[in-house]
Amino acid sequence: MSSTTPETNVEAGALPAAPDGGFALDVEEKSIGDAVRGWVGKLRTGDPGALPSVLGLVVLGIIFSQVSDRFLSALNLGNLPGQGAYIAVIALGLVFVLLLGEIDLSAGTAGGACAAFAAVGVFKGSLDDGLPGFLYWALVIGMVCAIALAVLLKTYAGAAVVAVGLVLILTNLTQHLVPALVAAICIGAAIGIFNGWLVAKVGIPSFVATLALFLAWQGVLQFALSGQPINTSNYDLWRDLTYGTLSVAQSWILTIVLVAGFIGYTVLRSVRSKAAGLAHESLNLVLARGGAVAAVAIVLTYLACRDRGTFAVKQGIPVPAAIAIVLMIACTILLTKTTWGRHLYATGGNAEAARRAGIDVVHMKVTAFAICSAFGALGGVMLASSQSSASLDLGSGNVLLFSVAAAVIGGTSLFGGRGRPRDAILGALVIAIIPNGLLLRPSLGAQWQSVITGVVLLIAAAVDAISRRRAARG
Amino acid sequence: MADPILQISRLNKSFGPVHVLKDVDLNIYPGEVTALVGDNGAGKSTIVKCIAGINNIDSGEIRFEGRPVTIADPRDATALGIEFVYQDLALADNLDITQNMFLGREISRYRSFLSDGEMERQARATLASLSVRTVSSVRQLVANLSGGQRQTVAIAKAVLWNSKVVFLDEPTAALGVAQTRQVLDLVRRLADQGRGVVLISHNMNDVMEVADRVAALYLGRVAAEVHTKDTTTTQIVELITSGRSGELGLAQTVASESI
Numbered sequence: 001m002s003s004t005t006p007e008t009n010v011e012a013g014a015l016p017a018a019p020d021g022g023f024a025l026d027v028e029e030k031s032i033g034d035a036v037r038g039w040v041g042k043l044r045t046g047d048p049g050a051l052p053s054v055l056g057l058v059v060l061g062i063i064f065s066q067v068s069d070r071f072l073s074a075l076n077l078g079n080l081p082g083q084g085a086y087i088a089v090i091a092l093g094l095v096f097v098l099l100l101g102e103i104d105l106s107a108g109t110a111g112g113a114c115a116a117f118a119a120v121g122v123f124k125g126s127l128d129d130g131l132p133g134f135l136y137w138a139l140v141i142g143m144v145c146a147i148a149l150a151v152l153l154k155t156y157a158g159a160a161v162v163a164v165g166l167v168l169i170l171t172n173l174t175q176h177l178v179p180a181l182v183a184a185i186c187i188g189a190a191i192g193i194f195n196g197w198l199v200a201k202v203g204i205p206s207f208v209a210t211l212a213l214f215l216a217w218q219g220v221l222q223f224a225l226s227g228q229p230i231n232t233s234n235y236d237l238w239r240d241l242t243y244g245t246l247s248v249a250q251s252w253i254l255t256i257v258l259v260a261g262f263i264g265y266t267v268l269r270s271v272r273s274k275a276a277g278l279a280h281e282s283l284n285l286v287l288a289r290g291g292a293v294a295a296v297a298i299v300l301t302y303l304a305c306r307d308r309g310t311f312a313v314k315q316g317i318p319v320p321a322a323i324a325i326v327l328m329i330a331c332t333i334l335l336t337k338t339t340w341g342r343h344l345y346a347t348g349g350n351a352e353a354a355r356r357a358g359i360d361v362v363h364m365k366v367t368a369f370a371i372c373s374a375f376g377a378l379g380g381v382m383l384a385s386s387q388s389s390a391s392l393d394l395g396s397g398n399v400l401l402f403s404v405a406a407a408v409i410g411g412t413s414l415f416g417g418r419g420r421p422r423d424a425i426l427g428a429l430v431i432a433i434i435p436n437g438l439l440l441r442p443s444l445g446a447q448w449q450s451v452i453t454g455v456v457l458l459i460a461a462a463v464d465a466i467s468r469r470r471a472a473r474g
Numbered sequence: 475m476a477d478p479i480l481q482i483s484r485l486n487k488s489f490g491p492v493h494v495l496k497d498v499d500l501n502i503y504p505g506e507v508t509a510l511v512g513d514n515g516a517g518k519s520t521i522v523k524c525i526a527g528i529n530n531i532d533s534g535e536i537r538f539e540g541r542p543v544t545i546a547d548p549r550d551a552t553a554l555g556i557e558f559v560y561q562d563l564a565l566a567d568n569l570d571i572t573q574n575m576f577l578g579r580e581i582s583r584y585r586s587f588l589s590d591g592e593m594e595r596q597a598r599a600t601l602a603s604l605s606v607r608t609v610s611s612v613r614q615l616v617a618n619l620s621g622g623q624r625q626t627v628a629i630a631k632a633v634l635w636n637s638k639v640v641f642l643d644e645p646t647a648a649l650g651v652a653q654t655r656q657v658l659d660l661v662r663r664l665a666d667q668g669r670g671v672v673l674i675s676h677n678m679n680d681v682m683e684v685a686d687r688v689a690a691l692y693l694g695r696v697a698a699e700v701h702t703k704d705t706t707t708t709q710i711v712e713l714i715t716s717g718r719s720g721e722l723g724l725a726q727t728v729a730s731e732s733i
Contacts, residue, residue: 008596008600008634008635008636272591273591276591276595277595278591278594278595279594279611279612279613337587337588338582338586338587338588339580339582339586339587339588340586342569342573342577342580342588343577343578345566345568345569346566346568346569346573346577346578348568349566349567349568349569350564350565350566350567352562352564353563353564353565353566353574353577354566354577354578356548356558356560356564357564357577357578357579358548358549358552358578358579359577359578417566417567417568418568
């Protein structure tokens, strides 16, 4: 976009020389003390960030460690990522839609249907034979329509993704596991484009449009499976999405790459900004924070790499944890470092301002819904993995609501404009830790799970509401 | 005197049966503040929307720097160098000052990766050139700014881009005394830097203080385009309320027929 716009006055040198004075705060270094004060200030003015979800995790952790001494065992904690990963993945997708102030209630069942298509493809060897005849053609025609819609709405990346899925289906590559899972995600993108079109172009409120589809995709899922659940635990890769672990070497490589990348990036940013005379964080702050992150990551990796198996050796970072963290980082980069992400925040903060600034709001909504449903599809695949089967109610029930709750508990606002991918991960941990802790003491019963999850969500929503009010008051 | 940078002649606009703008002529000169005044419903906003490309015009001609131009889309206006500061400011509260100033026109590397440092530097240079002292950091969230500061950011956004004409819709409507003072100084500085500035206002004090000329609209017609120094507040108010004031304004027949 920048290539077509005229240059700024600053570039053109058309502005008169600045009188002295101005922005003392900007060129100052942000020291560790400033960072702490800034953080406290944000808390006071109604931006609690990750604090509520981290506090919630700590409190729940303390409670459950009293409930059962098995809670803090390495085996139990190692299982936690597998139990929460599908919620985290769906919630990550939801963050994009929630940032716009919209919601996608259909992500769970749509994801379930996508995972079911993949399961049928690999189990029956061919989608054409495996699906009821009308459904196969509905799928193909639906994807062609999604490509057309995406092109019409100038969402070319979305069109390309759906086209990949269509090719995989038509060439019957979906009989192999990896292409089938890729196709599932592409089908998810197609569903999302359709959602986005309904909301942004047709003008149906997203709550209603996706509620209708929430119901519809459940039926499609049952059609796709022809009433027969498909066992997914026979496929090693699919099972490993929940139950696998990285090898010890892979675990350390992942940790070192991520931590070194984070520290390297923040140090470079600090040094460069300082050289350019911009607002920047002091090197002390960067190193202190990087050191803290590195310490936590190394301790966690070390613990994960000890043998925690009871019968066989089980060590290394769980695959679902690695997937969630890598996706979170990718989403964070997309949202904070690209023009698309900036436009998404702007559209969620003030759609009218975004429209006047020349941002194609319809395009933003369509892409956000497409990403959300694609993540929903991956979440459905991971859910099938954790249940060891593509069941007839895959992705229905509480799955979507837990994912929305995860995003909100993490600090994403339902009103748009505020939220981060990190929220989805922290919130999903909170959601996953509740049944994990309760099930260790069978006498507590499953009924507590719903009550406690509900109370935690209510507290999170109250924190959001109160902080908004404080922010509005200034 | 310099030629007008923006010339509007015989502009007509109807919404259904309602003839909102009737043969409007308006000239905007570089280096001058032109106040556009008129009662509610006189057509001020419609003129602005026609020039912004939000509304299409029925007939008439718009000339920019002497060339006839068609503005069918907000981007056309922006490409010409016409910027608008709307009354509701159109700022995203959840973004900071720099992000708002570059919204929709971000500087990027490798096609889509933001160059935040460069944008920050230019935002600061722009605010500094306007002698803005009320904003301490260009990394503040807009949500935390006062009304005057928000107005300043919205105006600075218009200045950042190579704007030749800036439309300001009621920039002081919601401001206190001191903040009004700052914004009016800013408006004056915009014109002194050679831009054509159009100030839409209800406040005659502001108009008399900062504007070089006044175009008074009366029921969709330009009643008169006068130099501020040749007129009095009373005359302008008469032009707004009855379309004429002594020798100035619409002919008696036209003024009464309009009703």
